Every structure is written in C-alpha cells, then in structure tokens.
Amino acid sequence: MxxxxxxxxxxxxxxxxxxxxxxxxxxxxxxxxxxxxxxxxxxxxxFGKLPSFEILENPQTNLASEIISSDGKTLGKYYLNDNRTPVDFEELPKHLVNALIATEDERYYDHSGIDAWGTLRAAVFLGTRGGASTISQQLAKQLFTEQVSSNIVERIIQKIKEWIIAIQLEKQYTKEEIIAMYFNIYDFGNNADGIRSAARIYFGEEPSNLNVEQSAMLVGMFKNSSLYNPRRNPVGVENRRNVVLNQMFKNEFLNEQERDSLAAIPLEIDYHPESHREGIATYFREYLRDWLKQWTADEDNYRPDGEKYNIYLDGLKIFTTIDSRMQANAEEAVSEHMKRLQAEFFVQNTDKRNPTAPFLDVTPEETQRIYNRSMRQSERWRRMRDVLKKPEKEIIASFKKKIPMEVFTWQGEKDTVMSPLDSIRYYKYFLRTGMMSMEPQSGHVKAWVGGINYKHFQYDQVKQGRRQAGSTFKPFVYATAIDQLHLSPCDEFPDIYTCIEANKYGNILPWCPKNSDGKYSGDMYTLKYALANSVNTITARLMDKVGPQPVVNLIKRMGVEAEILPVPSIALGTPDISVYEMVGAFGTFANQGVYVKPVMITRIEDKNGTVLYESVPETRDVLSKDVAYTTVKLMEGVTESGSGARLRGTWRKDIQVYKEIITGYPYDLKNPIAGKTGTTQNNSDGWFMGMVPNLVTGVWVGGEDRSTHFKSITYGQGASMALPIWGLYMKKCYADEDLGISTAAFERPEDLSIRVDCDEPAEADQDSIKVDYNEGVNIDF
The missing domain is CATH 1.20.5 (Single alpha-helices involved in coiled-coils or other helix-helix interfaces)
Structure with a gap:
C-alpha cells in the first residue's frame, strides 16, 4: 500500500x-x-516605413559636387551640409579596412548582417564587453534610420529595423561594398563627410595615401566623432587611436613591435579646411558656381527626370582647366609680393604723412561720398534694408556702433572691436590684385587669383573688376598700325609735341598727350623703342594715322566686351578692361593672330560618370601671323631694354630705391619674353602683361578706389606693383619642369614679310615706309 x-x-x-x-x-x-x-x-x-528594394539598390545620400583640376587634384566642392565624395573599396588602403574590422566588427566576414555571438555577449554583460552592432547594422542606422529618444520601446524598434535592413544590405551588396559605403557615409566632423573628405581635411591626403596611424585615428573617430575631434581633443584622439592600434595587434593585423612604435608617434594633424571661403582657387570656384547656376537653369541641361541638377546634392564632377600646381604658384606669388607692397603703402600713408589716408588728393566731401557709397553697397546695408526692413536712419546708426569682429591682416586674422564704418575705412587701405594665366593655343586658363583673400575681399578682380588699362593698351594701337600701314618695329618716328585736332575722331577738344615725364626729346625713335619706353607722343601719332575705330574693332575681335568709345585718348589706355579680357586679347598675339576664348571647364559628369557637358573651343582669325609676330617682337623690347628689363636680372639704380618691395628680384629670366607694363593717371592702376610661347599671364594691382594709390611713380608704376608678381610666378613655374612652360623663342612665320630685326640691315628690295611726320598732327595751341 x-x-x-x-x-x-x-x-x-x-x-x-x-x-x-x-x-x-x-x-x-x-x-x-x-x-x-x-x-x-x-x-x-x-513600426515605420522601411526602404524599398529600389532604395536599397540606390541609397540616397547627398553628394557634394567636386571641382577637379587639369592635373587631377580636387580644388574644392559645392555642398550644403554634406561635404561628401564617395570612393570605391579599391581606393581604401588595406590597413584602413583592417583597422575598421578589428575595432568595430571582428567577425565581419563570418556573419550575414547580425553577429549572434556579439548580440548574446552584449545582452549578458549589458554592453560592458563591447556592443552588438555590426558594420552592416551601423551602416543601416546611418543610411535608413534616425536617432530616437531614450524611450526604451523606441530604441528596441529602431534596433529591430537596423537588423532587418542590415540583413537586406548583406543580401544586396558584397562585404567590400558595405565597407566602402560605411566609410563614405560617416560624418568625421569639421565638414569631413566621408573618408575622402576626412583624409583631405585632417591630413591633406587622398584615402589611398593614408598611413597606418592616420587610418587608426580616423577609425577611432567612429566611436564618437564629436568627442574624438582632433582639433578640440587631441589627447583623447591619440588615446583612442592607440586603442585601435591595440585592436589591430589583437587581431594579428600588426605585430607587437609595429603597435608599440606606431603608438609612440605623436598625433600629427595637417588641417586643410574645406569650405567655400577657404582653400585653393577660391575666386575661381565662386566664378564657377555662378556659371554652373546658369548652366543648370538651362532646360537643355535638365536631368532625365526633368528636374534641374543640384550642384550641392547631386555629386557632379566638374573638370576644369586650372592646374593646381600653377594655381598654388600664382597664389604664393601674389601673397609674397602684396604683403611687402602693402607694408610700404602703410608706411607712406600714416595720418601724419597723409592726412586724407588712405586716399590721396581728395576733399573731405569726396571722402564722405566714398564711405557713403561703400556703406550702401555693403551686404550689411542690403540685409538690413531688404530682409530686416529697417529705415535708413537706423541702418546708418548701426554702422557707427562698435561690435566684435574678425579682420584681415597680412600676419593673420585678428579679433578686434570696431564699428562697421571703421572697418570700411580699414579695408580701404588694402591694395587689391587680379591675376590670370592662360595657354593661348587652347584657351585653357591655368591660374586665376581674383584677390588677396576671398574670405575678406570677395570682389573678383579677374572677371568682375574692370580698370583702366594704361600703357598695356598700346600694343593694340601698334598692331592696328602695323596691319594697316605695314609698319615695321624698325620704322622711326620723332618724339615731338603731338596733337590730334578737335572733332577729327569725335573728340570735342584737341588731344595733346604728354610723355610721363612731361618732356619731348625731339629724337627719332623706332617703334620698338617707343613701345618699350611708353613714348606717348609716338603712340598718339600712330592713333592719328589709323583712327580709333579700327583699334576698337580689333580689340572687340580679341574678345574685349567692355564698352569703348572710339576716341583718340583710348591710345593711352583710358578704357576700363578686365584682367580676363586682357589675357584673352594678348593670347591672340601669342597664338599667331588667332583668338581663342578663355576656357575654364572641359567637361561635366554626373555621379555615375555620364558626360553631361563638353566644351567646344570658340576661335576666330583676327590678325595675320606676320602682324601678330611683329607685335610680339615689339613687346620683347619691353623686357629687353624697357620697363620690364628687371626680369632679366640686371641690377638698376631705380630698383635700388625701392628694392624692399621688389620681391624675388633678381628674377634672372633669360628666355624670350614679350610683355608690357601699364600705369594709369595718379598711379591708380599698375599692370603687367607677360607672355612666353605657351603661357600668357596678366596682373593688375590697385586700390578699391582710384583715390587709393601711391604718391610717386617709383612705387606706383606697373613695373613695381604688378611685374614682381609675374616674375615670382614664372620663377616658380619654371622650377617645376613637369609643367612644361616654354623657354623657346616665339615661332617665326615662314616668309615673314615685315622686318623685325632692327640690328640687321634692311633688304634692298624691301619697301620703305614713307611717313609725313608733320601731316596734320603738330598743332600749336
């Protein structure tokens, strides 16, 4: 029982x-x-919409449009919030990928999106021994999910979404493609969106050139790029980098000696900020932005879906003619010379030496008009008037109130407190410059410097600015005379008092120009000597022979779009012309009489490499080869014995006076150079146009206002203000043989019919030009 x-x-x-x-x-x-x-x-x-198959196939990320130089370097990008340019897996160095896997997902190649062991470990140890997110999950979170609140339910739902998307990503893409996408999507801070921007901004390198310690630093930032920001937290970033190096050792990607030696290297950042106002070729990039806005607005250039391309989001690639090496040379040349020139300008324009500084020869009323005009043209005035709708009285009062601001100096930016009106006066002291360099045969623009600092001086003096050309205009007069009268550089004219009578060419009064020194020698000068030494009386005599209209017609065919009145005084350079136009026009002489419109963009591609635009050269015959070559030979005289002779390295007494601003002298250039200096009335503008057979470069220097200028021609002439920039630039370019800048002579046309070598006797059968020097030009008033 x-x-x-x-x-x-x-x-x-x-x-x-x-x-x-x-x-x-x-x-x-x-x-x-x-x-x-x-x-x-x-x-x-x-629980919320998940990405469709189509979206998974083509994840939508904002891509910056990239500006690429002719030598394959990135000049800059256009973007709103995401400075992102994707790279392929093949462009990532192996040690960068190894660092990511060792630190973020050790079993990456063994799972299909979710690491079961890692998830279990995270659950058991509550995340104290590492997280559970795989690289695929982190990519899913970056691409297709948003950050949520600390609500536990929402966090769980988000994690579930990440798992599902991670599995779908693993089905859709290879492991290598997922790694590349993850590197491309991550925000490394400081406008460094994606690995390519990060490598360029923090180290000035392309991703493929990153070394092991650099790779480890960037991978360490995946933990928290805001916390591990190398600019704000270098110690923390270095410690985090060493954690990554230790993980690489643990996973046998490094041996112990490599880990220890790399960990001992100090954190070295070579910061290259990428913004619209910083970096290389800033003025050119801004010009290009405006050009692209017009191009994208044309219906013929719309996307296949009928929408306009967005240069900030659609990842366009704009291939330009700018050579990054020549651009850097140009910017360095401008900086080196303008810094010294500005220092001398400050010395000569103290309030004690010049009570009206920074202006010369102006009345207090004129000074006030200049400041009033500058206020009304400022962005501050426009914003207060149009956006804030403030009355004029309140706007003017705001310009007199002191506020903290950052101002430009040649020693670096400076924090200060001053009123906006005082800042206008401060910036009026600074001399401005514009420089452009072009290959005349193709029209390809190789360098473009629109000013001394784009952040603080945004007006582009290459394309926007037009200033009086001074004596750099004279070659157009000489070319017209050679073409029409069949003159030779060896033909002689007298340096005597010369006038063009009233109403002869639309001039109301008689025009009787003086030479720069106000004297007339009475001697006979060849055209070559007259151009080299800017003898105004002979230029006036040539203008009287040909008339101003043919000269205007010539420069119009050479691409000058500025409105120019056909009056005799244009012979001495009274028209306002841009550096861009002058370089294009002078290129006609170097290109044997054929004008080629300057080209800045060769082609545009979309993010998939489809060509959307290709440039077509715009050319036209303007002069015969003989006339073009003869004009070039005339301008060679400028650098042989005229105002440009200092390029040859011969020390001159006039240079001794102001040698402190002739940066880089002696330039010691021995090859054939054609050029022309230019100086306008009161020394307001200094020009130099310089040419070798395959490069034409123009430089202008002056104040924002014509009343800002040097008092004496010693400092204010083009040979002092502009020529040194050209000399420095060419020395730098010649130092890099890979650039292929010519040192040869200009090509001489076969069967040249014009005598250009004045030291050689004229051929017996050559026609002699008979000129009546007294015909209608010597008028005594």
Whole structure:
C-alpha cells in the first residue's frame, strides 16, 4: 500500500515537472513567435516605413559636387551640409579596412548582417564587453534610420529595423561594398563627410595615401566623432587611436613591435579646411558656381527626370582647366609680393604723412561720398534694408556702433572691436590684385587669383573688376598700325609735341598727350623703342594715322566686351578692361593672330560618370601671323631694354630705391619674353602683361578706389606693383619642369614679310615706309 502511494506521488511529481517543462517550451515558442511576429510587423512597415528594394539598390545620400583640376587634384566642392565624395573599396588602403574590422566588427566576414555571438555577449554583460552592432547594422542606422529618444520601446524598434535592413544590405551588396559605403557615409566632423573628405581635411591626403596611424585615428573617430575631434581633443584622439592600434595587434593585423612604435608617434594633424571661403582657387570656384547656376537653369541641361541638377546634392564632377600646381604658384606669388607692397603703402600713408589716408588728393566731401557709397553697397546695408526692413536712419546708426569682429591682416586674422564704418575705412587701405594665366593655343586658363583673400575681399578682380588699362593698351594701337600701314618695329618716328585736332575722331577738344615725364626729346625713335619706353607722343601719332575705330574693332575681335568709345585718348589706355579680357586679347598675339576664348571647364559628369557637358573651343582669325609676330617682337623690347628689363636680372639704380618691395628680384629670366607694363593717371592702376610661347599671364594691382594709390611713380608704376608678381610666378613655374612652360623663342612665320630685326640691315628690295611726320598732327595751341 505504501508503495502504491509512493508511486502515485512520484507520478504526480513527474506530471507537475512535465507541466513546467511544457509551459517553458510554450513560452519559449511564444517568445520565438513573438520575435518573429515583431520582425514580420517591422518588415511590413507597421513600426515605420522601411526602404524599398529600389532604395536599397540606390541609397540616397547627398553628394557634394567636386571641382577637379587639369592635373587631377580636387580644388574644392559645392555642398550644403554634406561635404561628401564617395570612393570605391579599391581606393581604401588595406590597413584602413583592417583597422575598421578589428575595432568595430571582428567577425565581419563570418556573419550575414547580425553577429549572434556579439548580440548574446552584449545582452549578458549589458554592453560592458563591447556592443552588438555590426558594420552592416551601423551602416543601416546611418543610411535608413534616425536617432530616437531614450524611450526604451523606441530604441528596441529602431534596433529591430537596423537588423532587418542590415540583413537586406548583406543580401544586396558584397562585404567590400558595405565597407566602402560605411566609410563614405560617416560624418568625421569639421565638414569631413566621408573618408575622402576626412583624409583631405585632417591630413591633406587622398584615402589611398593614408598611413597606418592616420587610418587608426580616423577609425577611432567612429566611436564618437564629436568627442574624438582632433582639433578640440587631441589627447583623447591619440588615446583612442592607440586603442585601435591595440585592436589591430589583437587581431594579428600588426605585430607587437609595429603597435608599440606606431603608438609612440605623436598625433600629427595637417588641417586643410574645406569650405567655400577657404582653400585653393577660391575666386575661381565662386566664378564657377555662378556659371554652373546658369548652366543648370538651362532646360537643355535638365536631368532625365526633368528636374534641374543640384550642384550641392547631386555629386557632379566638374573638370576644369586650372592646374593646381600653377594655381598654388600664382597664389604664393601674389601673397609674397602684396604683403611687402602693402607694408610700404602703410608706411607712406600714416595720418601724419597723409592726412586724407588712405586716399590721396581728395576733399573731405569726396571722402564722405566714398564711405557713403561703400556703406550702401555693403551686404550689411542690403540685409538690413531688404530682409530686416529697417529705415535708413537706423541702418546708418548701426554702422557707427562698435561690435566684435574678425579682420584681415597680412600676419593673420585678428579679433578686434570696431564699428562697421571703421572697418570700411580699414579695408580701404588694402591694395587689391587680379591675376590670370592662360595657354593661348587652347584657351585653357591655368591660374586665376581674383584677390588677396576671398574670405575678406570677395570682389573678383579677374572677371568682375574692370580698370583702366594704361600703357598695356598700346600694343593694340601698334598692331592696328602695323596691319594697316605695314609698319615695321624698325620704322622711326620723332618724339615731338603731338596733337590730334578737335572733332577729327569725335573728340570735342584737341588731344595733346604728354610723355610721363612731361618732356619731348625731339629724337627719332623706332617703334620698338617707343613701345618699350611708353613714348606717348609716338603712340598718339600712330592713333592719328589709323583712327580709333579700327583699334576698337580689333580689340572687340580679341574678345574685349567692355564698352569703348572710339576716341583718340583710348591710345593711352583710358578704357576700363578686365584682367580676363586682357589675357584673352594678348593670347591672340601669342597664338599667331588667332583668338581663342578663355576656357575654364572641359567637361561635366554626373555621379555615375555620364558626360553631361563638353566644351567646344570658340576661335576666330583676327590678325595675320606676320602682324601678330611683329607685335610680339615689339613687346620683347619691353623686357629687353624697357620697363620690364628687371626680369632679366640686371641690377638698376631705380630698383635700388625701392628694392624692399621688389620681391624675388633678381628674377634672372633669360628666355624670350614679350610683355608690357601699364600705369594709369595718379598711379591708380599698375599692370603687367607677360607672355612666353605657351603661357600668357596678366596682373593688375590697385586700390578699391582710384583715390587709393601711391604718391610717386617709383612705387606706383606697373613695373613695381604688378611685374614682381609675374616674375615670382614664372620663377616658380619654371622650377617645376613637369609643367612644361616654354623657354623657346616665339615661332617665326615662314616668309615673314615685315622686318623685325632692327640690328640687321634692311633688304634692298624691301619697301620703305614713307611717313609725313608733320601731316596734320603738330598743332600749336
């Protein structure tokens, strides 16, 4: 009986145990079903929309448009919030990929989007021994999910979404493609969106050139780029980098000696900020932005879906003619000379030496008009008037209130407190410059410097600015005379008092120009000598022979778009012309009489490499080869014995006076150079146009206002203000033989019919030009 009771109890106990087991499996199955249901509901979009197959195939990320130089370097980018340019997996160095896997996902190649062991470890140890997110999950979070609040339910739902998307990504892409996408999507801070921007901004390198310690630093930033910001937290970043190096050692990507030696290297950042106002070729990039806005607005250039291309989001690649090496040379030349020239200008324009500084020869009323005009043209005035709708009285008052600001100096930016009106006066002291360099045969623009600092001086003096050309205009007069009168550089004219009578060419009054020194020698000068030494009387005589209209017609065919009145005074450079136009026009002489319109963009591609635009050269025949070559030979005289002779390295007494501003002298250039200096009235503008067979470069220097200028021609002439920039630039370009800048002579036309070598006797059968020097030009008033 007792045994039966015992069996009954045992049976009852077993049944009770089986009941618990059954309930356990029921609960376990229910849990599994619940998880499956949750995943199903999530995949059906109950908890929020998931990306479709099409979106997974083409993830939508904002891509910056990239400006690429002719030598394959990135000049800059256009972007709103995301400075991102994607790279392929093949462009990532192996140690960069190894650092990522060792630090973020050790079993990356062994799972299919979700690391079960890592998830279990994270759950058991509550994340204290590493997180559970795989690289695929982190990519899913970056691409397709948003940051949520600390609500636990929302966090769980987000994590479920990440799992589903990670699995889908693993099905859709290879492991290598996922790694590349992850590197491309991450925000490394300081406008460094994606690995390419990060490598360029923090190290000035392309991703493929990153070394191991640089790679480790960038991978370390994946933990938290805001916390591990090398500019704000260098110690923390270095420590985090060493953690990554240790992980690489742990995963056998580095040996112990390599880890220890790399960890001992100090954190070295070579910061290259990428913004619209910083970097290389800033003025050119701003010109290009305006050009692209017009190009994208043309319906013929719309996207296949009928929408306009967005230069900030669509990842266009704009291939330009700018050579990054020549651009750097140009910017360095401008900086080196203008810094010294400005220092001398400050010395000569103290309030004690010049009570009207920074202006010369102006009345207090004129000074006030200049400041009033500058206020009304400022962005501050426009914003207060048009956006804030402030009355004029309040706007003017705001210009007199002191505020903290950052101002430009040649020693670096300076924090100060001054009123906006005082800042206008401060910036009026600074001399400005514009420089452009072009290959005349193709029209390809190789360098473009629109000013001394784009952040603080945004007006582009290459394309926007037009200033009086001074004596750099004279070659157009000489070329017209050679073309029409068949003159030779060896033909002689007298340096005597010369006038063009009133109303002869639309001039109301007689025009009787003086030479720069106000004297007339009475000697006979060849055209070559007259141009080299800017003898105004002979230029006036040539203008009287040909008339101003043919000269205007010539420069119009040479691409000068400025409105120019056909009056005699244009012979001395009174028209306002841009550096851009002058370089294009002078290129006609170097290109044997054929004008080629300057080209800045060769082609545009979309993000997939489809060509959207290709440039077509715009050319026209303007002069015969003989006339073009003869004009070039005339301008060679400028650098042989005229105002440009200092390029040859011969020390001159006039240079000794102001040698402190002739940066880089002696330039010691021995090759054939054609050029022309130019100086306008009161020394307001200094020009130099310089040419070798395959490069034409123009430089202008002056104040924002014509009343800002040097008092004496010693400092204010083009040979002092502009020529040194050209000399420095060419020395730098010649130092880099890979640039291929010519040192050869200009190509001489076959069967040249014009005598250009004045030291050689004229051929017996050569026609002699007979000129009546007294015909209608010497008028005594």
């Amino acid at each position: 007792a045994k039966k009771v015992s069996n009954k109890k045992a049976k009852s106990k077993n049944q009770g145990f089986r009941k618990y087991i059954l309930w356990f499996w029921r609960l376990f199955a229910a849990g599994i079903l619940f998880v499956v249901l949750i995943f199903l509901l999530a995949s059906w979009g109950v």
